[in-house]
Amino acid sequence: MTAFAYIAAALAEIAGCFAFWAWLRLDKPVWWLAPGMASLALFAYLLTLVDADHAGRTYAAYGGVYIVAALLWLWAIEGARPDRWDVIGALLCLGGAAIILFGPRGAAA
Template sequence: MTAFFYIAAALAEIAGCFAFWAWLRLDKSAWWLAPGTVSLALFAYLLTLVDAEHAGRSYAAYGGVYIVAALLWLWAIEGAEPDRWDLIGATVCLGGAAIILFGPRGS
């Protein structure tokens, strides 16, 4: 279930941030801010559903998922194909996220 919440949170965060980007950088209507704000609130809520003992560790692990989601957004929504350095970087970040999330913890 953790992966689902991370993926849903990433989509909500990117969509919310893109709404602000569209308003400020693409000269879209300020009405884009309404769904953007709702999306960002949904993002914050979804991260609270992740089964983790500490918020900071949950957020740190989420970072890797966010990076991959952002590159997918780049490709699917913005039409720019990620290059090999994007893919290598995303792989490294996902590896780091897995270590943070699933690494053994001492008592």
């Protein structure tokens, strides 16, 4: 469930933010904001589905997933292929997200 929640949340957040980008930067009509705001609300809800004891840790781990999703959006939707530095950075972020989310937690943590 965690992977689904993170991936779906990333898509919802990027789509919602892109609606605002399109309205303000690409001269799309203001009605683009309605689905954008709904998408951002869905994003927030989806992060509550992650099985974690603390919201901050959930959000921190989500950051790595978001970065990868944003680069996939860049490539698939905007038509700009990520370069090797994008890929290396994204892999480092995913590694950090995995450590945050799945690292062992003891009484002293």
